Every structure is written in C-alpha cells, then in structure tokens.
Amino acid sequence: xxxxxxxxxxxxxxxxxxxxxxxxxxxxxxxxxxxxxxxxxxxxxxxxxxxxxxxxxxxxxxxxxxxxxxxxxxxxxxxxxxxxxxxxxxxxxxxxxxxxxxxxxxxxxxxxxxxxxxxxxxxxxxxxxxxxxxxxxxxxxxxxxxxxxxxxxxxxxxxxxxxxxxxxxxxxxxxxxxxxxxxxxxxxxxxxxxxxxxxxxxxxxx
Numbered sequence: 001x002x003x004x005x006x007x008x009x010x011x012x013x014x015x016x017x018x019x020x021x022x023x024x025x026x027x028x029x030x031x032x033x034x035x036x037x038x039x040x041x042x043x044x045x046x047x048x049x050x051x052x053x054x055x056x057x058x059x060x061x062x063x064x065x066x067x068x069x070x071x072x073x074x075x076x077x078x079x080x081x082x083x084x085x086x087x088x089x090x091x092x093x094x095x096x097x098x099x100x101x102x103x104x105x106x107x108x109x110x111x112x113x114x115x116x117x118x119x120x121x122x123x124x125x126x127x128x129x130x131x132x133x134x135x136x137x138x139x140x141x142x143x144x145x146x147x148x149x150x151x152x153x154x155x156x157x158x159x160x161x162x163x164x165x166x167x168x169x170x171x172x173x174x175x176x177x178x179x180x181x182x183x184x185x186x187x188x189x190x191x192x193x194x195x196x197x198x199x200x201x202x203x204x205x206x
Contacts, residue, residue: 004030012077019077021056028053050076058092060084079140098140098148106136107155114156118163126186129156133189141194149191157188 007023009031022028032053039045055063060072061084075082079102085095098106110132117125133156137149164182165174 014078017050017078019075025053025055056082056084058084080142080145096142096144098145102140103148103151106152110152110156111159114160114163118167122164122182122186125160126188129160130189137189137192138194141192143193143195143197143199146191146193149193153188153191157183160188 005022005024005027007027009023009027010021012019012021020028020031022031036046054073054075056072056075064070064072072084076099079099080096081099083095083097085093087093110129113128113132114125117128120128133153136152141149161174161176161179164179
C-alpha cells in the first residue's frame with residue numbers, strides 16, 4: 001500500500017491502538033478507505049469513537065486559523081493527549097499531557113484508596129499510596145507531562161491531609177505544619193519523569 005502514497009507515512013502502534021501519520025491529507029483518506037474495506041472482509045470495523053482524521057504538525061496552527069479554530073486539534077492515544085506547541089526557541093514540538101478523563105480517574109482511584117486505608121498505620125498508608133504513585137509516574141512520566149504529575153501529587157497531598165485529620169477528635173483540623181512534620185517522617189513519592197526529553201527525542205523517528 002505504501003508505494004501508492006504520494007508522501008511520507010509512519011505507523012505508531014501499541015497492541016490494538018495505533019496512529020498513522022501522513023504527509024498529505026489525500027493519502028490519509030485513501031488509507032482510511034482501504035483499511036475499512038480490508039477489515040470489513042473479516043467482519044471487523046474501526047472503533048468510531050476512537051477513529052478520526054486530525055490535521056497535526058508544524059503547519060496545523062496556521063491552517064487552524066483559516067478554518068476558524070483558535071488552535072489545532074489534539075490526538076488522544078494510550079491515555080495521553082498530544083497537542084501542537086512550540087519550544088523555547090519557537091520551533092514546533094509535540095506536547096503531551098495526561099488525558100483529562102484519565103487524570104480524573106487516577107485521582108478518584110487514589111482518593112478511594114486513602115479512604116479505605118485511613119485507619120492504618122501512617123507508614124503503611126504511605127507505602128500503599130507511594131506504590132500507586134510509582135506506577136502512575138512510570139506510565140505517565142513522559143517529557144512535557146510534569147505538570148499533570150504535579151496535579152496528581154498535590155491532589156493526593158491535600159486529600160491525605162484531610163483523611164488524617166478525620167481520624168482525630170478535631171476532625172478535619174490537622175494543621176499544615178503538623179501534616180508537613182508527618183510528611184518529613186513519611187514522605188510521599190514526588191513526581192518524576194520516567195522518560196525525559198532527551199530519551200524521548202532519541203526514540204523519535206523524524
């Protein structure tokens with residue numbers, strides 16, 4: 001199929017999720033039709049809520065204005081939102097952040113954990129919370145997404161203080177100074193990028 005394309009094309013796939021990047025819109029439409037036809041032979045279809053054609057890349061911002069949009073569209077893949085942005089030098093780069101529904105789901109899951117373990121020993125609580133945080137940072141800790149990781153950390157910090165305060169007679173009145181002393185003895189795992197920009201750039205195929 002590739003020899004029939006006018007321009008460059010790249011496939012990024014993980015299990016059954018994939019993104020195909022094309023240099024030209026006409027190639028994208030041609031492949032989309034061919035893919036639907038081929039899947040149809042096996043009684044398969046593309047997931048309509050996850051399948052869309054998006055103009056993306058260094059010229060997308062300019063074209064977005066012509067089409068009446070303030071900014072280019074985004075791409076959602078594997079729990080991350082990819083968007084068009086620029087680096088400090090003003091050059092195009094792909095930005096990444098945790099997709100909103102995934103971010104909300106992670107915070108709700110951590111809150112449920114903290115409610116469930118709030119009467120455990122504090123050291124045991126921290127071990128359980130940090131285990132979940134470690135997994136979250138490992139998955140979402142990619143270059144450009146530090147702000148989303150910080151949101152999760154701060155959300156956990158606030159809610160854990162609330163849960164610890166609910167255990168005392170002065171329910172909900174645990175001061176920040178007392179809470180910070182608890183954290184010094186039992187620190188929460190701080191956000192860390194598992195895949196910083198230099199390593200991510202080395203993996204990129206341009």
